[in-house]
Amino acid sequence: MKLGVNIDHVATLRQLRGVTYPSVLKAAELAMRAGASGITAHLREDRRHMNDADLEQLAASGYRLNMEMAVTEEMVAICSRLKPAACCLVPEKRQELTTEGGLDVVAHFASVKAAVETLSARGVEVSLFIDPDLEQIRAAKECGAPFIELHTGAYANAGTERVAAELKRLAEGARYADSLGIRVNAGHGIDYENIRPLLAEVPHLNELNIGHSIVCESVYYGLEAAVKKMLERMATYQLG
Ligand code: PXP
Secondary structure (H helix, E strand, O other), X not given: OEEEEEOHHHHHHHXXXXXXXXXXXXXXXXXXXXXXXXXXXXXXXXXXXXXXXXXXXXXXXXXXXXXXXXXXXHHHHHHHHHOOOEEEEOOOOOOOOOOOOOOOOOOOHHHHHHHHHHHHHOOOEEEEEEOOOHHXXXXXXXXXXXXXXXXXXXXXXXXXHHXXXXXXXXXXXXXXXXHOOOEEEEEOOOOOOOHHHHXXXXXXXXXXXXXXXXXXXXXXXXXXXXXXXXXXHHHHHOOO
C-alpha cells in the first residue's frame, strides 16, 4: 500500500508569518526520502496554504504529485497545465476548516464528468474524494474516474459507538468500488492510532493520503534537534 504525504500544513506554517520558510520542496524531499510514494497538495481557491508557485515547484520536482482541487474552471486549467501524476477532485467551501464532506458526484455529475474527461485526456490519474456511499461510487464509475478516495473523516471523528458502523461503511464501499473496477484510495483524519482498525477492516486500499497527523508528529521528532541547533548558535555567536 502506498502513502501519499499531504504537506499542506507545512505551507500553513509559512503562511502564518508570510515568510519563505518552511520550504514545501524541502518537506517533499524529506517525505520522499523516508519512503513516501508521492506528495499530495491542495491548491485551495483562497490559497490559504499552498499557493500557485508551490504547485509549480512540486510539479517540476519530479516527485509524484497528487494535486487536490475543487471542480472549477480555474483549477482544471491549472491542473491541465501542470499535469501532475494524479489529481483528486474535492468539494470546497470557503469557510471550512478542512474538507468537510465528500464530493457530491450525483448532484454535480455533468461538471465532474467533464473535469474527469479533460484531466484524463492530459494523462492525469483522476480520483474523486467521496463518502463511502454506494450511489456516489456508482456515479464515480459512470463519470469514468479510475480512482476514488474514500473520505475517512467520519470514521476518524466517530465516537466509540459509531466507529464500527463507519468502518463497515468504508469496507462495503471499498468492496463495491473494487467490484466495479475502480481503484480505492483513502484519506482524511487518519492518524497513528486509527490506522490499525482501518487497515484491519477495509480491503482493496491502494493508497492512503495522510497530512495533519504526520506534520504534527514531526513536531515531536524535530523539536529537540531544533532547540539544540539554536542553543549551539547562541553559544557560538554571543559576544565575549
Ligand atoms: N485526502 C483529501 C482529499 C483531503 O482533502 C485531505 C485534507 O486536505 C487529506 C487527504 C489529508 O487529510 P489529513 O490532513 O487529515 O491527514
